[in-house]
Amino acid sequence: MLDVADSIELERPQDKLVRRLCSTLSGYLDKDQVDACVRAYEFGAKAHSGQFRKSGEAYICHPVAVAISLAEIRMDANCIVAAILHDVIEDTGVSKQELAKAFNPEVAELVDAVTKLTKIDSKSHAETQAENVRKMFLAMGKDLRVIMVKLADRLHNMQTLGAMPAEAKRRIARETLDIYAPIANRLGMNNIRHKLELLSFHAMYPRRYNILDNALKKARGNRRKIIDVIESTLKNRISQAKLVCEVSGREKNLYSIYQKMLHKKVSLNDVFDVYAFRIFCDSVDDCYRILGIVHNLYKPIPGKFKDYIALPKANGYQSLHTILIGPFGFPIEIQIRTHEMHRMAESGIAAHWLYKSDDDKNDKFQDRANEWLRDLLEIQQTAGDSLEFIDNLKIDLFPQEVFVFTPKGEIIKMPRGASIIDFAYAVHTDIGNACVSARVDRKLVPLQTQLENGVTVEVITAIWARPNPLWLNYVTTAKARSGIRNYLKNFKQQEAISLGRRLLDKEFQAMHLQLDAIDQSKIKALLKISGKKTLDELLEDIGLGNKMPFLIAKQLTQDDIHAAIRLDDKEQNQRAPLVIKGTEGMVITLAKCCRPIPGDSIIGFFNPGKGIVVHHHDCRNSNDVRKKQTSWLDVEWSQDTTGEFPAELRLEILNQRGSLATVATTISENNSNIENVTVIEQDSRVSVDLITISVKDRVHLAQIMRKLKDLPIVIKITRVKA
Template sequence: MTITADDLIALVRAYNPKTNESLIREAFAYGARMHDGQLRHSGEAYFTHPVAVAAILSEQKLDDATIITALLHDTIEDTKASYSEVEKIFGNEVAELVDGVTKLTNLQLHSNETKQAENFRKLFMAMSKDMRVILVKLSDRLHNMRTIKSMRPDKQSQKARETMDIYAPLAGRMGMQWMREELEDLAFRVLNPEGRASIIRRFITLQRETGDVIQRITTDMRGELEKGVIEADVFGRAKKPYSIWRKMQEKELSFSRLSDIYGFRIITETEEDCYRTLGAIHQRWRAVPGRFKDYISQPKTNGYRSIHTTVSGRDGKRVEVQIRTQQMHDVAETGVAAHWSYRDGVRSKNPFAVDPAKWIAQLTEQFDAEENHEDFLEAVKLEMYADKVFCFTPKGEVVKLPRGATPIDFAYAIHTRIGSACVGAKIDGMRVPLWTRIKNGQSVEIITAQGQTPQVTWLDVATTGKAKSAIRRSLREVDRERFIKLGRELARSAFEHVGKRATDKALSAAARNMRLKNADELLALLGSAELTGREAVQSVYPDLLPERGDHVDHRRAVVGLEPGQSFDRAPCCQPLPGERIIGITFRGRGVTVHAIDCERLSLYESQPERWLDLRWHDGSHAAVYGVTLDLTIGNDAGVLGRICTLIGEAAANISDLSFMERKSDFFRLFIHVDLRNVEHLHSLMLTLEAESHVAEIVRFRDPSAGGPVGDKPAKQDARSDA
């Protein structure tokens, strides 16, 4: 799909309302004029490439100068434009950036005789004046790799190898992990297409045999965090095909013996919650020795901060877990680029973003001082327990606690019963207040008494998730009945405020959606002010408030298509944004997108050349994706109208409705609704489940509704929406 000047400006304005629209529009027109008549290998107008590079940089929320540089980055090199003309029209800053990209392009980085470390030395020299030069170059390479199919096979191999050896590692070194992974996967697709297809096929088989492992583990992790009263978001995904292939080669293992092929990311609200989350995860699953790294206490030089740990369950399967705050996550996504990112028209003030000049100086100094440059390219080894204190029981047993822990944390670390009965503590034989901070090497003795119960003030003293969770649980039990009674009144008021009734079914649906044991637990949390009535209402009716923000164009909603390929959603599984997807190519029909657990995919197992590894665009989607719901409802007056009203209130549109069965007391019908994503589907189903006249609701899928099997892959041209 062609990106116009208005499209690009809209992308920039979304994060920078104060953008200089006229200057971007002028750069767009100037670049189009300079490149007029030039074509890419695919036959497209050449200027579509600089525009696509600018769009990639806008996804990273970069400043106007970088966006304009992307539009002009090939003008001095490939057109009649000159440095002085660019400087006169767009200023010295843009001219210097465009000139820097030109010089970087002219470096002979793909020489087989030149070692990778020496290539990095050249890159450091080229980007030392302004690192935005390399940000443009990386985005330039990313778009070239996305559209590489139009090049000759020998050129494809050369560019893919250069990408794998230089640009992907550099993106990783700069902290841009998403770009590193995509560059590696695109290069892997060229260098070893059969190996990549093999990994994808095995993933499909594993999914069919074990079910949705990611969803299961994500639910378990959220449950553990709920127990610890930790506010956090949990995301899971399968690792990229190249990452798995590399592990298989390094460890000389088959796919079936490779364990840690799934990764999970937990985004917390505070740094303290990161360590509480780590404790909750290690309490539930066994930590794998040697696989723990604390990049929060000792960040990487590019600003990256996160806790990494690998854990294993009873079945021996390993999963990698990354724990970080939202601000840390923003830097982890964009790395050094976060220094230039904008939000609401001003430079984003992320406390973890690194000053690029200092980063380059430090990196270059470190590089020149390293005798073995290969060692320099390896990740720096970090001290494993820099954030811990080690103390002792009176019997000499070692207890490991977070730095800043108190005797309360120590008592609960020994046993919940000891923590609840604690009345005092001695450190190194001296009586101390319970809020005392324990230091390394100290001996701690807990004094207990029968009849003692946890006090509310202990919540301010305790630091570990285990202690806080146990204290809250005990406090809730003391006044549970009072809290339930108060919570019922709060729920009634909150539901009536939005025109709903707090029926037993609605409360049970809210409890289930919030992963609580039952409605009484929900009411107790409401009564103790640990949940708000608004949260309870939104868990059942999340779409009563209007949706905000721009939507992803549904025609460009899928990432990973080959050049020139269009797509449609498979009618058999009706995949939604948020679900893992696979594409099957058809000659003359583009690509049909299936959910990864679709039964119909088994029909294509013998045709791996037709498989595409796809994903949904990360942005906000409009409610245009049809899904069929199978409902059984009571045969009473007004029930169907009530159901339709609830669907409308949930911001979903009914596109079709048909009755399947009509009985004296119940109707069974298919309702076709247009939704935004899988979360929208889940919330709508929860809303309908809470309606007392709905006896049953399921998502309908028809494996017989797919397309033809015998078609060969569609021919591909050079156009790409990916």
């Protein structure tokens, strides 16, 4: 190989870039590793020979610029080599095997992971991008350096958007703000995140950017004197306490200023009048001592202190934040952190490679990042498609956190607005699927309760419990939303198949036949006519009420599978009833109009797409439906039915103090719970109430009604059946 100094000439832009790359790499890599990076450049330049970017420069300039960004945060040699070669598999004829042979398998794996998916022209652009992001996260689960290369790649693409059409600029900028900048933030890489946000802001709203930038430049001259006064005051007071520190006035990010103006609906002066400072010291103890000093120097604003050292953010960020009233009446925002915390705040996950010789704090940060990735991989495995995964990812990338405790004292971070259900899924998916209620600080609360900082949460689970579709209205985390959707999707499908098989078996039993004994050719012919690929699909359709089991059984037992089938009421009514327990799930539901319970005479109706709805035999609604259609069947309760079922009572009681409490106590003493109370009518003497209670069966209900009737305050009691 040529010597680095000799091999690099100054005529072409790519040569200048390689010289700069080598200069940066020489600061922390061995000569052999730098030579390997130069060899990668020569390999990539040859592979990309004849390819140019829209700006007119040689294509190889792009991957070298990506490598420079990674070298500035001191990534390892294999990552730099992969960055230089990250487009050769996609854009040239080089294969993954050739890369592994020319360099090493690790480099080949990294390059392959960064490579975009191809040959998906049939999909929309949104689906294509979603697939790419999904693949990237799968690769990140194996090696976090994949996202480093991808972020640096996106950063350089944003820096060179000039040659792109305006519409493409806005689309790429929006995608950057939605996905890549938040990922950089989630991994603690604030330096790259701020650059991506600023470039995206300029690409999306160039006029707003320029107006805001010019206004800030004009305002800076007047502010400089105030900043210098406050900075020198802070340094003097801290040095008097014999503490060593650095103080610097912090320039607010242009995009951050724009976001505050947008969301808080305030003017530039209101945002820009907050003076920001950072104080760097050597130890955590010094951070808290400096905090006391600045609070003594200037008056703190109540409620504006945040301790991210004791409770770090999810991305590992640590610092003390406080806002004070300064000497000129302006707010002063101060961040206090150690030098190590500042390195972590700027480099994030990259600090794992940059400062490997330090203590185990980097490993803890790596573990935190891996934990987040494991959650995302679990979400992507259960997501219906790539667009759903992207929606879940966006939810997860914009958290405002609260900190709650488990009963054992472990701290769990949750996004603001998260409910008990979110917490249950954060602990474990199985706990989320089985949760029924919870105790917050030892008090029973409903599942939709939103979490607050510092509370202790104990989730109560039950073996019979399962997720409810209504939970999707209460959850905010991607993991909970994905877990509920996945469970409901699979559960409903399996329940429908199981019910469909039971219904079809019942029809065949009436004919003294079995489903398994039916000729496979007839089943295949029926599937073809029905447009179904498998028997399970047909059974699912039966279970969901889309097809009548009696008709399907008739078709399968006829010689002519195409013959029209007429459903005979008399023949249908002579068939054996379907035995149910009432707890089968979403494909067998109990009607809310009459609330049937074990022991009642019941009847079932096929509700297309939902399965079977069970009514009380005397329900007026069931009588109306029976007159109009024939999609009903006889059902009866199983002998071993267990569980609790809602029943509705109409009570006329004396309207006096404590009446409702007496009724509630009597119901509780008879092993029942009140689910709902509605006052229908009320005057000075009598109150008419509808009370929904949970009972085991008709015998249990009759026992409760007798006890209530014995109360002196109860005038009349009846069960509501319609």
